[in-house]
Amino acid sequence: MNATTLVNGVLEGGLYALVALGLSLVFGVLRLINLAHGVLVIGAAYAALELFELFRLGPFAALPIVIVVAAMFGFLLQRLMLTNLLLKGPEAGIVGTFGLAVLGEAAFAAAFTSNGVSLQSSLATSSFKIGGVTLEMVLVTACAIAIACAGGLQFGLKRTRAGSVLRAAAKDPSTAELMGINVRLVFALTVALAAALAAVGGVLYGVSTGFEPTSDTSLLLIAVAVVVVGGVGNVTGTLVAGLAMGLVQAISVSVFGGGYADFTVYVLFFVVLIARPKGLFGQGAL
Amino acid sequence: MSVMTVRRATRVIIAGSLFALLAAGIGTIAAASTGASTRTITIGASLPLTGPLGGLGSDQQIGYRAEVNDVNRAGGIKIGGIRYKINLTILNNASTATTASNQARALVTRDGAIALLGGATPTISVPQADVATLLHVPFVTTNNPDDAFGSANSKGWKYAWDVFFKEETQAKTVAKWANVCASNKKVALFNDTEKDGTFERPLYEAAVKADGDRVVGTYxxxxxxxxxSSFITSAKAAGAQIVIGQMLPTAGIALVKQMKSLGFQPDVVILAKAANAENWWKGLGSLATGSGMELTWSPAAHYPGTPQILKTWGKKLSVDTLASAVPDFGAAQVLLQAISKARSTNAAKVNAAIAKTNGMFAVGHVKFSKNHTAVTRYLVGQWMHGRVVQVYPPVPGVKTECPMAGLR
Amino acid sequence: MATTALSRAPGSVAPALPLRRRGIAALGALVLAGAACLALGEVGGAGVLSLGTTLFAYVALAQAWNILGGFSGQMSLGVGAFVGTSAYAMALTMTRLGWSWLPGMVAGMVVAGALSALLALPLLRLKGDYFAVGTLAATLALDAWFDNWSFVNKSMGVSVPIQAVPGQTEMYVIGLVVALFAVGSAIVMRWSTFGVRLLAIREDDLAARLLGVNVSGYRLVVMVVSGMLIGLAGGVFALSLVSFVPDGMFAMSWTIEALVMVVIGGMGTVIGPIVGAVAVYYGITTELANFPTLSLFFEGGLLLVIVRFVPGGLWPFVVRSARRSLEWRGPAIRSARATPPPS
Known part of the structure; x- marks a missing residue:
């Protein structure tokens, strides 16, 4: 086990955190496990691929467009679909978002075939060295963006008016409604924000590795693990849990072999859930 | 009132679509039971047309269909003085073993298939071979390395047959090719934990050692x-110059990208299964230049029928698609020839005819050994400018390009 | 309490009948249905036998999920954990101890039940979404463990000895018996004081506790029964698959299929899961096997349509519509009857 392995493990964790942030937000605010979150992530990667094929836009030039499209999609999704489901109870939410995930996978397979693809960028293949440690450029970028997003989100939730409105709506929707907060609008904006975060994660994921229509499942599972370990709705917790997950995975792979990458993560997930259902770092801001 | 109307309309639509579904189901049953025309023989194949193995499965479909079309165009198969057309029913198992097994069963019991062709990789083929064994239906598959398939049934296969290369040949050929390039003889192995990967790893270890190489990393x-990244870092630190592996295409694309990113520049890279489809180039672009690819067919190998294959398909399909589709073409040839030699659709007779197969096919010479596998040749190709060229065994006028250009 | 709970039971045809008599009537109907299926197996060919075997196993799987999710209100995302352990227990006892399929299947059921009891201890402390996530975590951890455990041949998987697999007719009967057993368990749970208390727990566990119901005891029993039934279904799947690997047997897809079938058919009802299993496995999976992408579109789309417009599922919807058309007396009555919630 050398320093490069550990450092890149942590950086990969940054990518996990980035993918998990949106899921955590929706779980925390809407009390909804969005099983379609992985589809939002992969969808963004496919959108970037399409923009490349249509207009020769590189992944990072496409990113702003993808973010806007994802946010709009998230907003409409909440408005037209999720609001109605949430009123019917938690099962409806799980089943409905699962239905969306199935539809998403079908749509990707129909539009892009089921072959593995990836986003090509010079960032994916470059690296730099600090004191003998080689850092993957794309992972450094992902990690930096994850920290920036988590920081911005934390600041926004705690220090801005919009943030306190959001927290009020999350804590007690009916009281918030009575106090003149448009809860439905707040919820829709939350899903839009979560989709935008998912889009950032998706494009970076697509650049750093390959993906296929069914890649959403493993992304969703790791994101759920990160969210639960970090504490639902706890933005800093999610970030720290993501980084920790990457580190733990790198260590277990070096010590026990590649087969144990999943094992350690999921055992950790189970143990934390049993011992501390609120996550290692508590419920957090929401 | 209008809300009521909308609700009512929704109900009517839902109820209507349900009835339609039911009616369609009944209709299909009726069609299946009455439509079994007397002049066709049904052969079934459940293939991974989508999912992680989608690339391989699609090439299989091309190969199987091509052979069936050839036979039908030539008038079909003659049994007892009557000419039968072949009806090839292909289902998609979306790369899942459970579905592959269920579909194999349905193809025989519902669609009346008298024989089955198999789907790519042991994950898909072995459950299908089990079904064939249970139902006593001849089953010919390919795209399954011989020993992983042959050993999957400890009692020995009875109705299942596999035409593909043997892992030992694969390991030895790859090790020899790797040494064509001047390198420091240090090897890193990357294998996933599926059946074929688990089977191939120790063989690679033995083969490279026999050639005087040293395995410095097994991942x-x-x-x-x-x-x-942790594997790559470790392999790089160990000074590996040869990377040999087996994994799914998406994993392979990720591996090569991350190798480039971490500045790991081995001279030789060959990733079985991952590089076996056209999207290897689509996914990696010029990064893939110089990477190896395993072949069971290449125009330069001069198997019988090669000019015909190139004439029929050469314009429509690239060489790398053909390289992947021809084994399937060959497997279908073996099955159809056996049916026609058996002069019967009786399972035991067809099975006996398959066992006696001994001759040249599109994939070269086919003769089954005791464990029901027929060893085909193993060739190494190299990705150059978006296409695959056979480089080992050496072809006059073609030289292996090394070190691997894409990573530099 | 009993009457309020019952009147809320979806799909209740004649609320006037006493609880036990309705249960007995339902069991009688089940026996008849079983006999009809047996007769169908006699006259149908190989196609009916193999289709039926798988369908029966899915009916059992869906019903087992329904008992936990629909009756007791605990959404499980961990069906694969019980399918997997049962299938492995069966294959290992058959290959290593030389058992035949029947004791092997019983072993699978017992091991799956034991796993449920073991998992219940930590999981039952979790509520709602967290319970669902916990079952998911347990399944993923088990899958990853089996993938690395040399005793079970790691990711290479195991197989049932192929010569010990019963013939097609026998498999059909085994599948049928397993399905009848699952549906019978659901009937007994539904129309008994046990079931009524379970409904009370589902609707308001705090209130049920205050009324003296042993909430965690009931939940434990339901979880174990559900696990054992999934184990039985897993045994049928293991026998028809013959060889399998951890990633297939502990897969997320088992949960997905059970959940989709129950939700489409009608969660919390006895008939719903059967309707759902037939509609999904027969109507979508086999009919659209040639169009995999289309069948995914259908499945996803149907799920969305159902949860959005027919939240109770198809069976309660059919019952409601039938009753409404039977009782149609004019616009006044119709509009008054159009509003009550399904369940």
Whole structure:
């Protein structure tokens, strides 16, 4: 086990955190496990691929467009679909978002075939060295963006008016409604924000590795693990849990072999859930 | 009132679509039971047309269909003085073993298939071979390395047959090719934990050792893995110059990208299963230049029928698609020839005819050994400018390009 | 309490009948249905036998999920954990101890039940979404463990000895018996004081506790029964698959299929899961096997349509519509009857 392995493990964790942030937000605010979150992530990667094929836009030039499209999609999704489901109870939410995930996978397979693809960028293949440690450029970028997003989100939730409105709506929707907060609008904006975060994660994921229509499942599972370990709705917790997950995975792979990458993560997930259902770092801001 | 009307309308639509579904189902049953025309023989294949193995499965479909079309165009198969057309029913198992097994069963019991062709990789083929064994239906498959398939049934296969290369040949050929390039003889192995990967790893270890190479890193990982930085760092630190592996295409794309990113520049890279489809180039672009690819067919190998294959398909399909589709073409040839030699659709007779197969086919010479596998040749190709060229065994006028250009 | 709970039971045809008599009537109907299926197996060919075997196993799987999710209100995302352990227990006892399929299947059921009891201890402390996530975590951890455990041949998987697999007719009967057993368990749970208390727990566990119901005891029993039934279904799947690997047997897809079938058919009802299993496995999976992408579109789309417009599922919807058309007396009555919630 050398320093490069550990450092890149942590950086990969940054990518996990980035993918998990949106899921955590929706779980925390809407009390909804969005099983379609992985589809939002992969969808963004496919959108970037399409923009490349249509207009020769590189992944990072496409990113702003993808973010806007994802946010709009998230907003409409909440408005037209999720609001109605949430009123019917938690099962409806799980089943409905699962239905969306199935539809998403079908749509990707129909539009892009089921072959593995990836986003090509010079960032994916470059690296730099600090004191003998080689850092993957794309992972450094992902990690930096994850920290920036988590920081911005934390600041926004705690220090801005919009943030306190959001927290009020999350804590007690009916009281918030009575106090003149448009809860439905707040919820829709939350899903839009979560989709935008998912889009950032998706494009970076697509650049750093390959993906296929069914890649959403493993992304969703790791994101759920990160969210639960970090504490639902706890933005800093999610970030720290993501980084920790990457580190733990790198260590277990070096010590026990590649087969144990999943094992350690999921055992950790189970143990934390049993011992501390609120996550290692508590419920957090929401 | 209008809300009521909308609700009513929704109900009517839902009820209507349900009835339609039911009616369609009944209709299909009726069609299946009455439509079994007397002049066709049904052969079934459940293939991974989508999902992680989608690339391989699609090429299989091309190969199987091509042979069936050839036979039908030539008038079909003659049994007892009557000419039968072949009806090839293909279902998609979306790369899942459970579905592959269920579909194989349905193809025989519902669609009346008298024989089955198999889907790519042991994950898909072995459950299908089990079904064939249970139902006593001849089953010919390909795209399954011989020993992983042959050993999957400890009692020995009875109705299942596999035409593909043998892992030992694969390991030895790859080790020889790797040494064509001047390198420091240090090897890193990357294998996923599926049946074929687990089977191939020790053979590679033995083969490279026999050629005087040293394995400096052995890395195994579950199939969906797409992050490899800790392995790459370790292989790089160990000074590996030869990378040999077996994994799914998406994992392979991720591995090569991350190798480039971490500045790991081995001279030789060959990733079985991952590089076997056209999207290897689509996914990696010029990064793939110089990477190896395993072949069971190449125009330069001069198997019988090669000019015909090139004439019929050469314009429509690229050489790398053909390289992947021809084994399937060959497997279908073996099955159809056996049916026609058996002069019967009786399972035991067809099975006996398959066992007696001994001759040249599109994939070269086919003769089954005791464990029901027929060893085909193993060739190494190299990706150059978006296409695959056979480089080992050496072809006059073609030289292996090394070190691997894409990573530099 | 009993009457309020019952009147809320979806799909209740004649609320006037006493609880036990309705249960007995339902069991009688089940026996008849079983006999009809047996007769169908006699006259149908190989196609009916193999289709039926798988369908029966899915009916059992869906019903087992329904008992936990629909009756007791605990959404499980961990069906694969019990399918997997049962299938492995069966294959290992058959290959290593030389058992035949029947004791092997019983072993699978017992091991799956034991796993449920073991998992219940930590999981039952979790509520709602967290319970669902916990079952998911347990399944993923088990899958990853089996993938690395040399005793079970790691990711290479195991197989049932192929010569010990019963013939097609026998498999059909085994599948049928397992399905009848699952549906019978659901009937007994539904129309008994046990079931009524379970409904009370589902609707308001705090209130049920205050009324003296042993909430965690009931939940434990339901979880174990559900696990054992999934184990039985897993045994049928293991026998028809013959060889399998951890990633297939502990897969997320088992949960997905059970959940989709129950939700489409009608969660919390006895008939719903059967309707759902037939509609999904027969109507979508086999009919659209040639169009995999289309069948995914259908499945996803149907799920969305159902949860959005027919939240109770198809069976309660059919019952409601039938009753409404039977009782149609004019616009006044119709509009008054159009509003009550399904369940």
């Amino acid at each position: 195994t990982f579950p199939p969906p893995t797409t992050t490899f």
